[in-house]
Amino acid sequence: MVSASSVRADVVPSRRLVRLPAWLEVAKPRLIPLLLATTLGGMALTESWPLPSPRLACTLGGGALAAAAAGVLNCVWEQDLDGRMGRTQQRALPSGRLSARSAVIGAIACTLAASTLLVAGVNCLAAGLSLLGLCSYVLLYTVLLKPRTTQNIVIGGVAGAIPPLVGAAAATGHIGLGGWWLFALVMVWTPAHFWALALLLREDYRSVGIPMLPVVHGAAVTARAIGRYGWATVCLSGLGALVLPEGGALYAVLVVPFNGRLLQMIRRLGDAPDDRSVAGGLFRWSILYLFGICLLLLLSRDPHAAQLTSQSLQLLGLGSAA
Numbered sequence: 001m002v003s004a005s006s007v008r009a010d011v012v013p014s015r016r017l018v019r020l021p022a023w024l025e026v027a028k029p030r031l032i033p034l035l036l037a038t039t040l041g042g043m044a045l046t047e048s049w050p051l052p053s054p055r056l057a058c059t060l061g062g063g064a065l066a067a068a069a070a071g072v073l074n075c076v077w078e079q080d081l082d083g084r085m086g087r088t089q090q091r092a093l094p095s096g097r098l099s100a101r102s103a104v105i106g107a108i109a110c111t112l113a114a115s116t117l118l119v120a121g122v123n124c125l126a127a128g129l130s131l132l133g134l135c136s137y138v139l140l141y142t143v144l145l146k147p148r149t150t151q152n153i154v155i156g157g158v159a160g161a162i163p164p165l166v167g168a169a170a171a172t173g174h175i176g177l178g179g180w181w182l183f184a185l186v187m188v189w190t191p192a193h194f195w196a197l198a199l200l201l202r203e204d205y206r207s208v209g210i211p212m213l214p215v216v217h218g219a220a221v222t223a224r225a226i227g228r229y230g231w232a233t234v235c236l237s238g239l240g241a242l243v244l245p246e247g248g249a250l251y252a253v254l255v256v257p258f259n260g261r262l263l264q265m266i267r268r269l270g271d272a273p274d275d276r277s278v279a280g281g282l283f284r285w286s287i288l289y290l291f292g293i294c295l296l297l298l299l300s301r302d303p304h305a306a307q308l309t310s311q312s313l314q315l316l317g318l319g320s321a322a
Contacts, residue, residue: 022092026103027110028071034290035067035163036060038186041294042167044301045178047245051171058121059170063163065114066130070137070159072107076100077142085204125169133162150213157190178243182297185236189290192229192266195222196283200276223273226282230266234259237293247300254299258292261285 020029039059043049051059075082075093083094092098111134118127141156149155161183168179195213198205199222202214214222237259241252265282272278 022098023102023106025092026072026075026098026106027068028074029068031071032064032067034287035160036063037291037294038161038182039063039163039167039170041182041297042164042179043171044167044294044297045164045182045243045245046168046171046176048171049245049301055122055170058117059126059167062114062118062122062127063130063166065110065117066134069107069110069114070134072103072110073134073138074142076103076107077138081208081210084208087201087204122170123173125173125175126166129162129166129169133159133166136162147210150211150216152212153194154191157187157194160190161186178245181236181239181243185233185240185293186290188229188232188236189286192226192233193283193286193290195226195229196269196279196286198222199273199279200283219273223269227266227270230262234263240293240297244297244300247302251296251300254296255293258289258296262289 019025043051043056043059050056075091079091079093079100082088082091089095093100093103111131114130115127118130136156137159141152141159145152145156164182164186165175165179168175198212198214199219202212202219205212206215213225237255238252240255241248244251262285265278265285268278269275269282
């Protein structure tokens with residue numbers, strides 16, 4: 001569960017770092033939009049899309065609060081680690097701008113608010129899955145896996161893949177094939193996305209003993225691993241055309257340039273694994289890629305877009321007769 005906010009001004013000099021209020025900074029707000037986008041994607045993969053506005057608002061609001069609580073608890077657990085790295089010393093907790101006690105109270109309040117909103121406005125399954133995502137990020141990834149194994153993000157990526165399940169559960173009360181497909185897609189997308197970032201931050205991770213893949217096995221091995229997961233992402237993304245209740249043809253056409261660009265960036269990294277600008281470009285594109293996939297799912301469920309696609313296929317002789 002990493003977003004573009006993780007890249008500080010010393011990694012991507014062209015971006016000016018905006019200092020957020022301490023209480024907002026620890027909630028990692030730049031990470032939340034992508035989680036909500038995949039939640040919407042999970043909804044769009046069900047027959048119940050679009051959802052009634054109140055249930056949609058409760059789902060997204062509860063998801064945002066749960067993600068904020070997870071971000072705060074991650075910051076609390078890693079405040080000593082952050083204090084030892086120059087890149088993170090000025091964050092709210094290690095710099096003393098916010099106390100750990102206040103942060104924990106805020107995380108508890110967000111968790112309770114998220115649970116209340118989801119149980120009352122959506123259903124218990126969606127609420128339970130949101131709490132599972134929170135616990136997976138804090139306990140499974142942050143506490144257990146991150147300091148111990150190079151495969152931390154492969155296994156711990158389950159936390160970032162749960163929002164599509166929340167969306168599916170919110171829409172129908174159960175998890176169908178489409179929800180599990182998007183869960184799997186986010187799981188295989190995550191390592192390539194995160195390891196591109198880890199290539200940029202490997203010296204920071206090395207300085208505090210975090211066994212990220214580039215630290216332990218080097219840039220070349222990491223680039224090859226990114227290539228494998230990138231190809232898996234591309235192959236799995238194509239199955240979206242089959243699991244969409246309608247609009248699969250439109251999705252199948254529009255996903256091609258997204259996949260082509262992703263493979264192009266991965267090939268560049270394979271040719272120059274030590275090039276930080278290439279790694280940074282891949283990291284940024286991977287974020288846009290997942291946003292794009294979710295946008296395509298929503299667009300494909302639009303009845304006007306689906307009708308236009310059907311008419312186009314008929315004109316090309318690829319569709320059924322009117």
